[in-house]
Amino acid sequence: MSVFDGLKFRRVSSPIHMLDPRIKFLYVCSIFVVAIVFFELLPLLVLFLFQIPFVILARVQREWVRSLRGAAFLASIIFGTNILFRFMYAGYSLTANDIEYASAMTMRFIALVESFSIFFLTTSPDHLGLALEKSHIPYEFCFAFTTAVRFVPVLAEEAQTIMDAQKARGLELEKGNFLKRIRNYIPVLIPLIISAIRRSLELAEAMEARAWGAIEKRTNLYSLKMKRNDYLLVLVSIFVLIIGIFVRFYVSIPTLSNLLGF
Amino acid sequence: MAIVKAQSLTYTYPNAEKPALDDVSFEIQKGEFVILTGPSGCGKTSLCRCLNGLIPHFYQGELKGKILVNKYNIVDHPIHELAKHVGLVFQNPENQLFALSVEKDVAFGLENLGIPRKEMIERVDCALKTAGIEDLAERAPHELSGGQQQRVAIASIIAMNPEILVLDEPTSFLDPLGAKRIFKVIGKLNESMDMTVILVEHRLDLAAKYADHVIVMDKGKIALDGKPRKVLNSDETRMLGVGIPKATRLYQLLDEEKALHSRQVPVTADEMGKLVRGALRA
Numbered sequence: 001m002s003v004f005d006g007l008k009f010r011r012v013s014s015p016i017h018m019l020d021p022r023i024k025f026l027y028v029c030s031i032f033v034v035a036i037v038f039f040e041l042l043p044l045l046v047l048f049l050f051q052i053p054f055v056i057l058a059r060v061q062r063e064w065v066r067s068l069r070g071a072a073f074l075a076s077i078i079f080g081t082n083i084l085f086r087f088m089y090a091g092y093s094l095t096a097n098d099i100e101y102a103s104a105m106t107m108r109f110i111a112l113v114e115s116f117s118i119f120f121l122t123t124s125p126d127h128l129g130l131a132l133e134k135s136h137i138p139y140e141f142c143f144a145f146t147t148a149v150r151f152v153p154v155l156a157e158e159a160q161t162i163m164d165a166q167k168a169r170g171l172e173l174e175k176g177n178f179l180k181r182i183r184n185y186i187p188v189l190i191p192l193i194i195s196a197i198r199r200s201l202e203l204a205e206a207m208e209a210r211a212w213g214a215i216e217k218r219t220n221l222y223s224l225k226m227k228r229n230d231y232l233l234v235l236v237s238i239f240v241l242i243i244g245i246f247v248r249f250y251v252s253i254p255t256l257s258n259l260l261g262f
Numbered sequence: 263m264a265i266v267k268a269q270s271l272t273y274t275y276p277n278a279e280k281p282a283l284d285d286v287s288f289e290i291q292k293g294e295f296v297i298l299t300g301p302s303g304c305g306k307t308s309l310c311r312c313l314n315g316l317i318p319h320f321y322q323g324e325l326k327g328k329i330l331v332n333k334y335n336i337v338d339h340p341i342h343e344l345a346k347h348v349g350l351v352f353q354n355p356e357n358q359l360f361a362l363s364v365e366k367d368v369a370f371g372l373e374n375l376g377i378p379r380k381e382m383i384e385r386v387d388c389a390l391k392t393a394g395i396e397d398l399a400e401r402a403p404h405e406l407s408g409g410q411q412q413r414v415a416i417a418s419i420i421a422m423n424p425e426i427l428v429l430d431e432p433t434s435f436l437d438p439l440g441a442k443r444i445f446k447v448i449g450k451l452n453e454s455m456d457m458t459v460i461l462v463e464h465r466l467d468l469a470a471k472y473a474d475h476v477i478v479m480d481k482g483k484i485a486l487d488g489k490p491r492k493v494l495n496s497d498e499t500r501m502l503g504v505g506i507p508k509a510t511r512l513y514q515l516l517d518e519e520k521a522l523h524s525r526q527v528p529v530t531a532d533e534m535g536k537l538v539r540g541a542l543r544a
Contacts, residue, residue, distance in 0.1 A: 011400065126362045147360050153404045154356060199357050205311075206358035208320055209350040210371035210418065214342035219376050221369035221386065 009124055016058035016122045020230045021131040023237075024119050030237040031115040034244035040253045041104040043244075048111045050240070051118060060121040067117040071110060079106045096257040125149040130222050139218065147203070155196065162191050264330075265426060265458050266290040266313065271327035273308060273317055282308040284482035285327070292425075295452045295472050296460045297490070300479035301503045306462045309479070310430045313460065314348040315341040332425055346375065349419030351429040355411035355436075359403040364395065364414050367403065371422040389421035392455075393447055409440025416447060427451060428460045438468070445469055467507045470494065470529040478504060491527040509534035516541070 055064045082102035129146035273283040311317040315336045318325045332347045361367040372382045390396040393413045433441035449472045451457045463469045476493040478486040486493045494506045509528040528534040
């Protein structure tokens with residue numbers, strides 16, 4: 001779960017946190033596109049470094065490092081499989097180019113994780129829900145989304161309580177082979193699901209008590225307004241996209257091993 | 263002026279054999295602080311659900327008799343319309359907060375009603391202040407203690423500015439200090455904003471001093487209905503298993519010994535203290 005720990009939002013006031021979530025999403029998308037079109041290590045490395053100022057500006061370095069650490073396991077799997085396939089494909093031999101290719105794939109993943117973590121670390125789920133609403137997604141879905149986010153810590157805590165209670169009754173979760181271990185979790189899951197259903201009923205009552213569905217067009221406490229920095233980020237995103245595509249088509253990219261003279 | 267008026271109200275949940283409310287009739291006056299109490303499963307919660315239309319609109323089932331809330335017959339008005347007049351605070355504070363920040367949660371009802379943003383911000387601020395949680399405005403609900411969460415729930419109801427505030431065992435998940443704070447907030451709303459309060463409560467030790475009117479229920483029926491000192495001092499109330507204030511119980515015990523001279527039944531520790539002091543002096 002450590003990958004998700006690195007995506008947990010914490011309230012900080014910084015210029016990045018103040019940005020319109022829709023624009024931040026545009027930025028993530030442009031980073032995503034650029035990361036996908038390149039197969040070479042050098043531009044992906046540039047993409048990675050390019051985003052570091054955002055992290056520092058948002059003052060989320062610690063969480064960011066944690067998200068990268070969480071991603072390290074997946075990253076090493078990506079690296080390992082790439083090396084393995086290159087190794088087998090080339091007839092059981094390995095060149096510097098192969099290693100560089102595998103590193104590039106890994107770097108692509110890391111750059112993507114980086115942009116996602118900047119997005120999630122600096123966007124409060126409330127604003128995210130608001131952005132969804134403003135994107136003409138039906139309010140019911142936005143509400144379901146924010147409520148789900150709100151209940152994640154509650155359910156996690158409840159799962160822990162149920163696990164403790166079942167362990168106190170002699171349930172051994174870490175015993176047996178892989179399948180047995182999954183089956184061990186049934187006595188935890190069933191009470192968890194039942195209590196979640198009960199909770200949802202109570203929630204529905206509470207929603208009714210607060211005039212849910214009173215009028216068609218509800219208002220919102222928060223509003224999204226594009227500010228100067230938002231327009232700036234739009235420019236940056238478009239710039240990144242154009243540069244990325246331009247380099248892809250018109251510039252031949254040297255490999256790092258050539259540059260270093262291997 | 264009666265703000266709530268029930269006439270032989272009888273309600274049976276779907277698929278239930280016995281009615282949860284059985285021929286219930288009572289009246290509540292505007293501006294009263296009513297304590298509704300009785301053993302578990304006596305129909306207190308069902309009665310609360312009637313007050314804002316959850317029964318019959320949300321729970322269905324069979325409703326007979328009549329209940330008028332603020333002159334509205336609950337059967338003819340949808341819940342969201344009644345919600346403007348009757349605010350209902352539930353037992354579990356956790357399950358009535360939806361948003362990811364306190365202020366957003368307090369605004370939830372207002373958003374549903376389509377209140378313009380400028381007015382909404384004012385009303386949210388005012389509600390937070392009344393509940394004494396203005397410093398928590400930007401916090402997430404799961405970071406708060408149970409008592410704080412319950413005050414957020416109350417603030418979110420205050421923001422909608424209902425004439426009647428109904429609280430269904432709001433303190434059962436809280437520690438005594440948290441409970442005391444809740445009662446203080448409710449007492450203030452009743453006193454200074456003239457809100458009619460209907461409080462379902464077992465902790466009469468802390469709540470009794472605010473009450474103008476006590477209703478005791480048992481097995482879906484109204485067992486006793488009247489002034490607090492009279493109802494709490496009656497033997498029937500105690501026999502039903504209602505936790506009457508310790509001060510009142512002590513008074514009864516001392517009264518059996520003919521050790522007291524006062525005819526005023528005490529409901530708080532302070533009043534009891536005065537009584538005992540008087541008895542010692544005599």
